[in-house]
Amino acid sequence: MATIPVIQQSREYPPTDISCWKYFIRNTAQYGDYTIFSHAGRDHSRSEFIADVEALAAFFHRELGLREQDVFTIFMPTNAESIITFMALNKIGVIVNFVHPLLPPENVEELLDFTDSKGIMLLDLFAPKYAPMLKKLNLPVVLCSPKEYALPDKTVCPIDETALRALSTGDVKVYEYPTVLSRYTGQHVNSVPEGRRFVAVYMNGGGTTGRSRTIKLSNYALNSVIYGLGAVNVPVRKIGYDTELCAMPFFHAFGLCAGGLNALNKGARSIFLPKFDPDQFISLIKQYHVTEFNGVPNMYKKLVEHPDFDMPELQSISVMYSGGDFVSPQLLERIYAVMRKNGSKAEFCAGYGLTECGAVCSANRLWANKPGTIGQPIQGLRFEIWDDNNQPLPCGEVGQIVITGASMMEGYLTRSGPADAGIYRDEFGTRWILTGDLGKMDEDGYVTFIGRKKRVIIISGYNVYPVDIEQLVETLPYVRECCAVQGFQGDRPIVRLFVVKNDDSDEEACRAEITALIADNLSKFSVPKEIRYIDEIPRTRLQKVDFMALSQFTPEN
Numbered sequence: 001m002a003t004i005p006v007i008q009q010s011r012e013y014p015p016t017d018i019s020c021w022k023y024f025i026r027n028t029a030q031y032g033d034y035t036i037f038s039h040a041g042r043d044h045s046r047s048e049f050i051a052d053v054e055a056l057a058a059f060f061h062r063e064l065g066l067r068e069q070d071v072f073t074i075f076m077p078t079n080a081e082s083i084i085t086f087m088a089l090n091k092i093g094v095i096v097n098f099v100h101p102l103l104p105p106e107n108v109e110e111l112l113d114f115t116d117s118k119g120i121m122l123l124d125l126f127a128p129k130y131a132p133m134l135k136k137l138n139l140p141v142v143l144c145s146p147k148e149y150a151l152p153d154k155t156v157c158p159i160d161e162t163a164l165r166a167l168s169t170g171d172v173k174v175y176e177y178p179t180v181l182s183r184y185t186g187q188h189v190n191s192v193p194e195g196r197r198f199v200a201v202y203m204n205g206g207g208t209t210g211r212s213r214t215i216k217l218s219n220y221a222l223n224s225v226i227y228g229l230g231a232v233n234v235p236v237r238k239i240g241y242d243t244e245l246c247a248m249p250f251f252h253a254f255g256l257c258a259g260g261l262n263a264l265n266k267g268a269r270s271i272f273l274p275k276f277d278p279d280q281f282i283s284l285i286k287q288y289h290v291t292e293f294n295g296v297p298n299m300y301k302k303l304v305e306h307p308d309f310d311m312p313e314l315q316s317i318s319v320m321y322s323g324g325d326f327v328s329p330q331l332l333e334r335i336y337a338v339m340r341k342n343g344s345k346a347e348f349c350a351g352y353g354l355t356e357c358g359a360v361c362s363a364n365r366l367w368a369n370k371p372g373t374i375g376q377p378i379q380g381l382r383f384e385i386w387d388d389n390n391q392p393l394p395c396g397e398v399g400q401i402v403i404t405g406a407s408m409m410e411g412y413l414t415r416s417g418p419a420d421a422g423i424y425r426d427e428f429g430t431r432w433i434l435t436g437d438l439g440k441m442d443e444d445g446y447v448t449f450i451g452r453k454k455r456v457i458i459i460s461g462y463n464v465y466p467v468d469i470e471q472l473v474e475t476l477p478y479v480r481e482c483c484a485v486q487g488f489q490g491d492r493p494i495v496r497l498f499v500v501k502n503d504d505s506d507e508e509a510c511r512a513e514i515t516a517l518i519a520d521n522l523s524k525f526s527v528p529k530e531i532r533y534i535d536e537i538p539r540t541r542l543q544k545v546d547f548m549a550l551s552q553f554t555p556e557n
Helices: 020-031 046-063 080-091 105-114 124-137 161-166 177-184 219-230 253-266 278-287 297-305 312-316 329-341 466-473 507-521
Strands: 035-039 042-045 071-075 095-098 117-123 141-144 174-176 199-205 213-218 243-246 269-272 290-295 319-322 347-352 381-386 399-405 431-441 447-452 457-459 462-464 479-489 492-501 530-533
Touching: 020 046, 020 080, 020 219, 020 253, 035 046, 042 046, 046 080, 046 177, 071 080, 071 105, 080 095, 080 117, 080 253, 080 269, 105 117, 105 124, 117 124, 124 141, 124 161, 141 177, 174 177, 199 219, 199 253, 213 219, 219 253, 243 253, 243 278, 253 269, 253 290, 278 297, 278 312, 290 297, 290 312, 297 319, 297 329, 329 347, 381 431, 447 466, 457 479, 457 492, 462 466, 466 479, 466 492, 466 507, 492 507, 507 530
Parallel strands: 035 269, 071 095, 071 117, 095 199, 117 141, 141 174, 243 269, 243 290, 290 319, 319 347, 492 530
Antiparallel strands: 035 042, 199 213, 381 399, 399 431, 431 447, 457 462, 479 492
């Protein structure tokens, strides 16, 4: 492909009432043809991407008979097929139900039934395990192979025979992704009319109450996130050459918006990674002109601990975005040390989001970065800090973070409940998301994340914030990481601290030092009654600290 000249990015189009597909076409038309993504060393152009979307849209509309606001499930890791299929379905107005590809069959069946999905796409490697469930539901199945976009001709990529045999009995209609592209290449179907509340995706997240929720995000909400990120991002200097690594999952709105859609709309070359692997990640940084990536703190922790991350190729990186969990000052110091050593001026920009608002709600900017905060709200959103009576608090006071604005969800999907379930309306009719997270805001509008509201440990009526304990304890040289949670001694709530050590120092001496450190710097209520040593802090599928697994919410007796 010809070298693309340096172009100053311009995200000039506001998020009007159009589909994500049309928004992408409008934003990138100015760039002409360029490398939109690479896979296994092969470059794929924008024109090829569009042709594949058009072919799949024709297939879904003409062969499967899908119509606007029908639902189709993508049960895939982060890959090119997922984002192309999303765009194809979005073009014809179909709601995409993203489902975690490691969920057990019974959970997938439940989600397919709950969302009334009309079909499912999955990797051929997954098919044997899920075949009984798929046969029971008798839904059309589209099978993909991890090799498709690695081959010179993706339309002849063979689907795994084991997968085909597993689905061969019964009435399940099985379609092979390469065959679909071959049959429908060159065909075209019209886009459907759009509207501001036209739902684009179902995201299956934890919700603000901790229970599993299916979240409805409109085209307008997703486009608003992309538009807001246009004022946060560093512009792509060489279209189709500057590279972004997308390792966050599309079944989470952070991966779909900040990784997939944002990179596509700004003209960067994307590399989609089905899972985060430090060796592969580092190899790609060496091979490509990687300018930015985003992830969760545990990903950055694994990178900075990897001996090969210390490399001169880090000079190309401009910014690293992080969300999903707290970043300790110790980790931040280590990241900056290796970046500066290798001549990189990159900034580490922490942000904050939740699926109910497109998963990117606030962020620090390269040019306006206040470490220790989650930045300022992105364009189109407004934050306030409320007390327990849903009344605004002044600057500097801790309360619940609440959000209103363009990227808010339409509500949680329910079988018979209100369409806007999960949305709070104030006395003026303004719609708000009550996040369940605690924070405070300073005079400049920067927000400091304190922790989950339900993580607050109340001892004798005093609020203890686990993050304060964790930040302090992780300054000790022998502490790799820690997690403070609520426990009980009899019927009395206590602070219980779990510690992962990185050496063989004496455990009792460490307990004494940890206790003294907390007693000298925090309130007496923050001093743990129990300190337990474990090999590893448990994490969720999204690599967030799973404090729920360590917490005790009821007395022992």
